[in-house]
Amino acid sequence: MRDETSLSTHVSIKDGRGGIEKKLTGIPRKSQLALLVSPSVLWLIILLVLPLITMIGLSFQKSAFGPGSDVFTFASYLNFWQNSAYQSLLGKSLWISLVVAVMSIVLAYPVAYFLAFHAGDKQGMLLNIMIIPAWTSFLLRVLAWRLILGSNGLLNTFLMWLGVIQEPISGLFYSVNAVIITLVYIWIPFAALPIYVALLRIEPGLLEAASDLGAKPWQGFFKVTLPLSIPGVLAAFLYVFIPTVGEYVTPALVGGPNGLMIGNIIWDQFMRGLDWPMGATLSLVVMLIVLLPLIFMAKAAQQTGLFGGKSE
Secondary structure, X not given: OOOOOOOOOXXXXXXXOOOOEEEOOOOXXXXXXXXXXXXXXXXXXXXXXXXXXXXXXXXXXXXXXXXXXXOEOOHHHHHHHHOHHHHHHHHHHHHHHHHHHHHHHHHHHHHHHHHHHOOHHHHHHHHHHHHHHHHOOHHHHHHHHHHHHOOOOHHHHHHHHHOOOOOOOOOOOOOHHHHHHHHHHHHHHHXXXXXXXXXXXXXXXXXHHHHHOOOOHHHHHHHHHHHHOHHHHHHHHHHHHHHHHOOOHHHHHHHHHHHOOHHHHHHHHHHOOOOHHHHHHHHHHHHXXXXXXXXXXXXXXXXXXXXXOOOO
């Protein structure tokens, strides 16, 4: 006998003889479903919705402290619009994020391809090896690149020992190049995972059919494998691009004055300048700039059926 307290929605169905009713079970009631999702909804409200509302309110204040906190103004938005330094730094951050996302995908795709099609029984072990660096502290991995890229670091010392260079390469450390190299290293495993999942979903029979029709391996890749893995590539791009735009730890540690990004300025506005309205304004501008292309890409994917759900 089934437990009456189990999650179920009872739907009455009369059989052909007209007297017996059967009940379908297994579908949660609305009240039970609300109870299940309420902890997650509460968590999102406290950690996402309320902070976002607070940020929006701060951006329209003259000051976060004192009498100015009650003054409604657009001064922070006008300051951003009139200050070309903010706009240039935002453009620079978007460019760095774009380069990091593209390079991460280019380097991660062969790794994901090998794991999906050629790793065989060692697939699980190699997958674990790929994500092992993520088990260590993000800060420690960034600091390790300070030791590698520094003027007296491992890379310069090794190249000088080989005789390739006579003096340390000065452009490696405290530069945009250092920021890009470090971020690409950090994000490669995370970019490879969605591509790997997309490649696993490809039916092997499609590649066999392409081969039977006379397609060479490289033709099968460009006409079958690559198009079918585009959802994973787009997911990897967004997974890398979005958090990189607001990055501030890596530029602060390996970028120096030449490698600053918009995240560093936002941090300075909140922590050093105590200009919370300006920091909130910059944060919202970055969020909107990242959100608009994301919405556009989602709608385009829905219209084209890229993720399997083409709208009629």
